[in-house]
Amino acid sequence: INLLSPGDATLVCTTGVFGDRFVSIHQSFGLAPQVLPFEWGRAIDPDVLRKTLKSGPGLKAVFLQHTDTSTGVLNDVKTLAAIVRAESDALVVVDSVSGLACEPLETDAWGLDVVVTGSQKGLMNAPGLGFAAVSERAWKACDAAKLPRFNFDWRRMRKSIADRETPWTPAISIVAGQAAALQLLRAEGLEKVWARHDDLAAHARKLLKEKLGLPFYAKDPANILTGVVLPQGVDGVKLLADILREEGISIAGGQLELKGKIFRLAHMGYISKPDIDAGVDALARRLVGAKI
Amino acid sequence: INLLSPGDATLVCTTGVFGDRFVSIHQSFGLAPQVLPFEWGRAIDPDVLRKTLKSGPGLKAVFLQHTDTSTGVLNDVKTLAAIVRAESDALVVVDSVSGLACEPLETDAWGLDVVVTGSQKGLMNAPGLGFAAVSERAWKACDAAKLPRFNFDWRRMRKSIADRETPWTPAISIVAGQAAALQLLRAEGLEKVWARHDDLAAHARKLLKEKLGLPFYAKDPANILTGVVLPQGVDGVKLLADILREEGISIAGGQLELKGKIFRLAHMGYISKPDIDAGVDALARRLVGAKI
Numbered sequence: 001i002n003l004l005s006p007g008d009a010t011l012v013c014t015t016g017v018f019g020d021r022f023v024s025i026h027q028s029f030g031l032a033p034q035v036l037p038f039e040w041g042r043a044i045d046p047d048v049l050r051k052t053l054k055s056g057p058g059l060k061a062v063f064l065q066h067t068d069t070s071t072g073v074l075n076d077v078k079t080l081a082a083i084v085r086a087e088s089d090a091l092v093v094v095d096s097v098s099g100l101a102c103e104p105l106e107t108d109a110w111g112l113d114v115v116v117t118g119s120q121k122g123l124m125n126a127p128g129l130g131f132a133a134v135s136e137r138a139w140k141a142c143d144a145a146k147l148p149r150f151n152f153d154w155r156r157m158r159k160s161i162a163d164r165e166t167p168w169t170p171a172i173s174i175v176a177g178q179a180a181a182l183q184l185l186r187a188e189g190l191e192k193v194w195a196r197h198d199d200l201a202a203h204a205r206k207l208l209k210e211k212l213g214l215p216f217y218a219k220d221p222a223n224i225l226t227g228v229v230l231p232q233g234v235d236g237v238k239l240l241a242d243i244l245r246e247e248g249i250s251i252a253g254g255q256l257e258l259k260g261k262i263f264r265l266a267h268m269g270y271i272s273k274p275d276i277d278a279g280v281d282a283l284a285r286r287l288v289g290a291k292i
Numbered sequence: 293i294n295l296l297s298p299g300d301a302t303l304v305c306t307t308g309v310f311g312d313r314f315v316s317i318h319q320s321f322g323l324a325p326q327v328l329p330f331e332w333g334r335a336i337d338p339d340v341l342r343k344t345l346k347s348g349p350g351l352k353a354v355f356l357q358h359t360d361t362s363t364g365v366l367n368d369v370k371t372l373a374a375i376v377r378a379e380s381d382a383l384v385v386v387d388s389v390s391g392l393a394c395e396p397l398e399t400d401a402w403g404l405d406v407v408v409t410g411s412q413k414g415l416m417n418a419p420g421l422g423f424a425a426v427s428e429r430a431w432k433a434c435d436a437a438k439l440p441r442f443n444f445d446w447r448r449m450r451k452s453i454a455d456r457e458t459p460w461t462p463a464i465s466i467v468a469g470q471a472a473a474l475q476l477l478r479a480e481g482l483e484k485v486w487a488r489h490d491d492l493a494a495h496a497r498k499l500l501k502e503k504l505g506l507p508f509y510a511k512d513p514a515n516i517l518t519g520v521v522l523p524q525g526v527d528g529v530k531l532l533a534d535i536l537r538e539e540g541i542s543i544a545g546g547q548l549e550l551k552g553k554i555f556r557l558a559h560m561g562y563i564s565k566p567d568i569d570a571g572v573d574a575l576a577r578r579l580v581g582a583k584i
Contacts, residue, residue: 001442024442025442028440028441028442028445029440029442030440118461120461126463126464126465127461127462127463127464127465128420128462128463128464128465128466147440148320148321148322148439148440149320150293150316150317150320150321151444152443153320169410169412169419170419170420171418171419171420171463171466172418172419172420173418173419173420173465173466174420174463174465174466177465
């Protein structure tokens, strides 16, 4: 809504719940985006995107997910953004709420105009803050955009930041937590943070394969979480609620059409191998009767 | 924006920065509200409101402040809401961000359709949460309203709450803090909470009068804070920055046209007499050279 005006043509690539959310936001503001859906668990196909851009009208913006938390899929944002840049003048808008700091992402080097993220995933903080990285091209679009906005108006934030203030009272406790978490991330170094997530994901998948032997959901998985398909007849909602209530371990279930059918074991941000071990053990005890 | 459609007629009574903010929100969404301004520091005059309603067109909603944090003024919401109800079919929308739990307020008994507040004032929590109380009449307006909205769409919240969920990831740490703060408030009892604020305000004003002898800003003050007019020649911005840096005591300055000209000593929510004493002492040392 900071970039667009009524009637603007946009393209949304969807690979799960959070791609669909981009579509809902468009619709709530009276826009009718072109939607390019991909099979859940599969990454966006660069060739399909290229063909669509070649045949399409002048687009104002293309919306991509870096990772979709609903399926654990990873999209090749670097390649996709290069295609958008080559084939159109559209702004490249990337949802990296769960991807940032878990998987490599470069804003300027990859030509990304807007990247949004949150405090509670790779940034290792409590939930409550959202962030947007905005390119010069995107600022121009923002200044010209006509969709109505107030609280989330980037222009108010830009104006306040110049005075070292915020336009409204921020969630100060979470801002302080974020400052501490960013110091940890900076001390570790971003390349090592990415490598840590590689390692966590490999560890989780090895354990899950050994102890559960169930199929993974995503064909093109990201280092943020592993979605696992539950056996038919297992009530996933009850399973995870039992584990949470009886053992205090929170494991995410499936969303919307995947509800009850998969679980999503997170391995991002402030999650360590012992956390993963405890989660897999709890699942193994209940699903295959392993004595752990 | 949850109540209104393009072209709706509304009335906004303004007594400070936060009344003006209602006007800005209207304007951002393309609405042109009728504005009824009152002198800063003065409460809304019930007779002026009555006359305006009698002469005006069919209004969809009337916007009031319970207390305006920028000036510390208190409005007689009970009387004002009764006038709106008697003279029109308009919804009564009340900003009680700083007033709730500091001053008596009753939603149903006073005929208030919407009351909004935040977590960080009378509710004694860290900032980061907003709350809205919504009447049946207001829900009907919400379901019919056409202004575009997504994140703040009450309908999404209503739908999720029915499933004991939230539409998006909430600021969980602050929700937990709010639950604890509400237990404290409930244990104390709302009447005693109001009495505590009466007492805090009287204590602060007595001290300020004795130790500083400066004029108070608001003619119709609320129990949330006391605005005090600084002597000419005193740079209020520097004064308060010095106190914060050197003593770790945060005292609010004036906003917009009052910047540097007043200070606002808060005495609401999780603030105690020793906090007030320390603030007044710091001011007294710097303003009148008292040896404390």
